[in-house]
Amino acid sequence: MAHIPGLQIRRLTTSDAALYREIRLEALQKNPEAFGSTFEKESAQPLPWFEAALDRAAIFGAFLDGTLAGMAAYGVHESTKQAHKALLWSMYVRATARNLGLGKRLVGAVLDHARGRVEQVQLSVVSENESARRLYAVLGFVEYGYEKRALRQDGRYYDEVLMVKFLDDGSR
Numbered sequence: 444m445a446h447i448p449g450l451q452i453r454r455l456t457t458s459d460a461a462l463y464r465e466i467r468l469e470a471l472q473k474n475p476e477a478f479g480s481t482f483e484k485e486s487a488q489p490l491p492w493f494e495a496a497l498d499r500a501a502i503f504g505a506f507l508d509g510t511l512a513g514m515a516a517y518g519v520h521e522s523t524k525q526a527h528k529a530l531l532w533s534m535y536v537r538a539t540a541r542n543l544g545l546g547k548r549l550v551g552a553v554l555d556h557a558r559g560r561v562e563q564v565q566l567s568v569v570s571e572n573e574s575a576r577r578l579y580a581v582l583g584f585v586e587y588g589y590e591k592r593a594l595r596q597d598g599r600y601y602d603e604v605l606m607v608k609f610l611d612d613g614s615r
Contacts, residue, residue: 447543449508452552454501460494462511463502467493470514470535476596477569478533502533503552505545512540515549517556517564529557531566534575546578554582554608562611567593567603576604584608 455463471482496502505513513536519529531553536545557564566584568575588605595601 445544447507447545447548450545450548451506452503452548453506454552454556455497455504455514457494457497459504459511460490460497462504463497463514464488464490464493466504466511466514466535466537467533469537470533473538474535476594476599476601477535477572479594501553501556503549503556505536505540505549507540507543507545512537513545513549515553517553519561527562529561529564531564534566546575547582550578550582554610558610563607563609565605565607567605569594570602570604576606579606579608582608 468482468486471478471480471485475482499518501517503515503517504511514533515531515535516533517529517531520526531550534546534549536549554564564584566579567590568579570576570589584606585608586604587607590603590605592600593603
């Protein structure tokens with residue numbers, strides 16, 4: 444992977460809550476079809492709500508010259524029978540930082556975090572989001588299902604592709 448000057452990928456902490464809130468709301472506003480939540484719901488939440496989200500999940504940020512340019516979240520299933528699986532969610536890169544490889548770096552950070560903790564990482568992606576599907580495929584995710592009408596935004600339905608990456612097969 445090519446070096447990206449000024450790039451830092453790190454796990455966000457509660458002290459990053461204001462930055463996280465800003466990028467999360469931007470993602471919900473600019474790409475509402477890609478997220479299960481809504482801008483209306485989350486914009487009404489106070490900053491401590493975002494701090495709690497950062498406490499509950501491992502959310503990684505991509506910083507370009509100190510500015511939060513992307514995010515990706517990781518969460519383990521709570522059920523004992525599903526604790527071998529984790530979920531990659533809330534993946535977003537700001538338009539000004541796209542096509543630099545940040546998405547690949549963010550997903551890589553999530554996968555590195557997941558190794559040794561879980562056996563597989565799952566995700567769902569809107570079927571029309573070809574660039575995201577290609578990114579996940581390049582990183583070793585495989586499609587295992589298709590959910591029709593998974594999300595509904597402004598009266599329109601969006602299908603989702605379900606993908607998984609098995610971490611115990613030796614591939615990255």
